[in-house]
Amino acid sequence: MSEHKDFLRTIVEKDLDSGKYKNIITRFPPEPNGFPHIGHAKSIAINFGIARDYNGHCNLRMDDTNPTTEDTKYVEALKDAVQWLGFEWKGDVRYTSDYFDKLYEWAQELVKMGKAYVDSLDEETMREYRGTITEPGKRSKYAERSVEENLDLLERMKNGEFKDGEHVLRAKIDMSAPNMKMRDPLMYRIRHAHHYRAGDKWAIYPMYDFGHCLSDYIEGVTHSICTLEFENNRDIYDWVINTLGLEPPRPYQHEFARLGINYTVMSKRKLLELVNEKYVNGWDDPRLPTIAGLRRRGYTPESILNFCESIGIAKANSTVDVAQLEFAIRDDLNTKVPRVMCVLEPLKVTIENYEGTEEFDAPYYPEDIPKEGTRAVPFSKEIYIERDDFSENPPKGYNRLTPDQAVRLRSAYIITCKEIIKDANGEITEIIAEYNPDSKSGSDTTGIKVKSAIQWVDAASSKKIEVRVYDRLYSCENPDGLEDLNPDSLKVIRDALIEPAVITDKPDERFQFERQGYFYADPIDYTDKNPVFNKIVGLKDSWGKKDKPKETRTERKPQEKKVQIDGEVEPMTESEQALFEKYTGKFKLNSMVADILARDEKLSSFYADALAVNNSPVSIANLVANEVARELKEKEISDLKFNASQIAELVKMVDDETISSKIAKEVFEEMSKSGDNPAKIVEDKGLVQISDPAVIEPIIDDIIAKNQDNVEKFKAGNTKLLGFFVGQTLKATGGKANPQVVNQLVAQKLK
Incomplete structure (x- = not known):
């Protein structure tokens, strides 16, 4: 466990030290009405993680109190998610429905105490009687029913004598309470529906606020951890337990911020709509944020848990950049998976001066990965390369094969273009090339310098595969409805070619296709006859430029990012590594921002200059790694309209709460155009933050x-x-x- 404790663990330790509890018991209590998603993964990690860290245990309990929406398939999905993430619950899976008899007894007890009554108001009137934030509510006339009448009505409700909505059981608390949740909340409602476990025994079912706290008490839960949306429900939680006079030890509720991710929806209602209306291919569609979807896409349990740890446990809701989740899987797979060659859009190359066949012994892992393994890569005179690895009219900075520029075939020979063959439409269909027999990789004696090496596959021995290229399901940061769906979220490539060892030797189920990204053998549709691979994630975030005109790979300038020709991130130099350690250690930057700054000399220099003016390392780093980096992609530092001192001044204005972070972005945009000092821009535009x-x-x-x-x-x-x-x-x-x-x-x- 990290030395830095979140506020929940601080509470747990305080409770242990004071003797409030001898053993820690938590619970993960989902409602089985949908497949769990990445937000549930955070809750699983918190509840099971805290129990593990303090030698306690965590129960898995299904909050199955709504028979109209629940199903055993959701129960199995929830169990599977917990186990896949590496956790085990204590004993059998528990169900709120296990406690229906005891909950009903407690409801009767509250009625006998005069603390609950059967209400017969219609829903609209009941809502009207609740009052407003500034006005107290009005208690129902049915609250004056006698204990005997209430007990009789409640029993008849249970036995199914009334229609849905005809009566409800309410707690009798305070209709003028500032917390409107306490204005006689509902405890039971009538539901004439078959329960997947309880059958048709019950015609009434407990509300969350009544059943949850008492289920926690029955199980001996000490810390009932839930998301902030239930903060106002805590008063009811305490009222039920206290009013019933339940003997200690008793549970207490604690809230944390729920997980929100941009470009993502996690509303069960919206996810259910996507599945039922077939906008996606089931709950395990790799575009969904469900654990089943992430798992099928190729995410690992470790990457998801690392992501949950990296975002921490907060008390205030916020939105996490989905790039942080994508970084977590890249970071996890980088040291695990073999590198292989795959051509997604094949272009035939015939090497006219080569005869026969041979095999090259190629490593699966780069030198900086401490793993061993090689495979035989067949080679003959007919091969395929990636279509955009050849350009007849190359732009400036293009480093791959052209009519005038040689290139190395990865682990093989240097080739040059001799002839371009086109079809009647002018489309290039084949390249006639020539190889240099003395340029074999590892024993090259030619002295020829080439600018890059490209992936390729042998025409005769390569295997055809289907590749499913997944992108973000939504095209905007804060999606609301179906109109925000990304129409390009799935592209299926049916004629991609891969080197044979991937299919015949099966060295792994996840791979890095060199210069393409990370891919996973689909666990359902993959067969040896028809191999199918899902794209997990690209080698870098491709959405940073989505708001700009789309670039082809050939248009990218080579200085944009230090990446090896095979697509792997180039190992850091000693000086870069020293900077990275300084940034993550002394300056407390997150690893993603530290990596960006350490690898880019212009950015690290600019960052140092700004830091010399204002010692605010994290805020300046975030601004430099994002906003300034965007400007420097196309410019040199000397071409910028603003300087490091102005950036430092801008950050100071945010730190001093003179302006908000949102306004800071507006000020930065103006700085990048005019070069004016941020203080002048703020004054001229009247942008000073209002805090009064x-x-x-x-x-x-x-x-x-x-x-x-x-x-x-x-x-x-x-x-x-x-x-x-x-x-x-x-x-x-x-x-x-x-x-x-x-x-x-x-x-x-x-x-």
């Missing part, structure tokens, strides 16, 4: 008054709408309001 509650509160009040429908939905439990009100406030202030102040004020006013 007296200024912000009237704006929030106006937004709340104009959006009463959303206020009601928020009161009804849709806590996601907190973000709506925050967003509207920021929008109304042109992004100038301090987000932290806005969050606090909105939360206070909506309570």
Whole structure:
């Protein structure tokens, strides 16, 4: 366990040290109404991880209280996800339905205590009676029913004598409570539906707020860890346990920030829509953020757990860049998988002066990977290369095969182009080439210098494969609906060619196809006769330029990123490694940002200059590695409109809360065009951050008054709408309001 403890582990240690608990028991309690996704992976890692770290145990419990949406296939998917991630639960899988009899007894006890009653109001009236944020609610007239009448009605509800919605059981708490969750919350509702485990025994089912806390108590759970959306439910959690007078030790609820990732939806409703309407090919479609989908795509358990660890455990919701998840799988596979040659868009090359056949002994791993293994790569006069590894009219900086430029075939010979053959449409169909017999890799005596080596496969022995190239399912950062789907999220290549050892020797199930990315043998559709590979992830983030005109590989300048010709990240030099260790150690940068800065001399120099002016290493690093790096892709430092001192000044204004991070991006864009100092831009445009509650509160009040429908939905439990009100406030202030102040004020006013 890391020496740096998150706030949840700090709570656990305090409870152990004080003697509050002798043993730590946690639980992972999903509702079995869909396949688990990457957000569940974070919860699994937290609950099982804390239990492991403190020699306790974690229960796997299905919160199966809604028979209309639950299914055994979801139960199996949840069990499989936990085990695949490397965790084991204590004893058998548990189910809330195991406790239905005991929960019902406790409900009867609350009725006898005068703390619960059967309500017969219709749903609309019940909502109206709840009141508003500023006005107390009104208790139902049915709350005056006698204990005997309530017990009789509750029993008849259980026995199925009433229709769905005709009655509910409510706790009798406080209709004027500031926390609207406490205004006589529902405890049981009627559901005439077959339960996948309980059968038709029950016609009523407990609500989450009643069943969850008591299930925790039954199991001896000490720390009931859940996401922030249940923060207001904590009062009900405590009320139920305290009112029933349950003997200690008892559980307590603690909340953490749920996982949000850009370009991704994790709403079960939206995922179910994608599956049911066949926008994707089932719950394990590799484009989905489900654990089954990530697993089929080729993600490893280690990469997902490393990702969860890297993002940490926070108390405030935020959105994580999906590039961080993609970095985690690259980082994991880089030291694990063999490198092989595959041609996705084959172009035939005939080597006219070569006769016969031979084999080259090629390593599976580069020198900096401490793994051994080689394979025989067949070679003959007819081979295939990647179509864009040849250019008849190459742009400046193109380093591969051209009519005037030789190239090395990876692990083989140097070839030169002699003739270009085209079809009637002018499409290149074949290259006639010549090889140098003295240029064999490893024993080259020619002294010929070439700028690159390219992958290739032998025409006679290569194997045809199907390659499924997956991209992000959504085309925008914050997707909302089906209109945001990326139409190019899947491309199927049916005539790709791969070297034979991959199919015949099967050295692994995951591979790096050189210069293409990481790929995985599809666990369902792959056969020896028809091999199918899924693209896990590219060798680098391809979305950094999505907002710019699409570039072909031949148009990229060689200085954009230090990458070897086979696509593997070039090992760091000693000086780069020293910088990387300094950045991640002393400066506390994350490894991805540190890697970007350490490998690029221009960026590291610019970073050092900015840091000399303002000692804010993390904030400056993030700005330099993203915004400044984008500018330097096409320019030299001397061509920039701004300098390092101005960047340092911009970061200081964010650190001092003079401007927000969002405004900082706007200021940077103006700096890159005009070269003006950030302070001048902020003053001229009136962009100073607003942090005074007296200024912000009237704006929030106006937004709340104009959006009463959303206020009601928020009161009804849709806590996601907190973000709506925050967003509207920021929008109304042109992004100038301090987000932290806005969050606090909105939360206070909506309570």
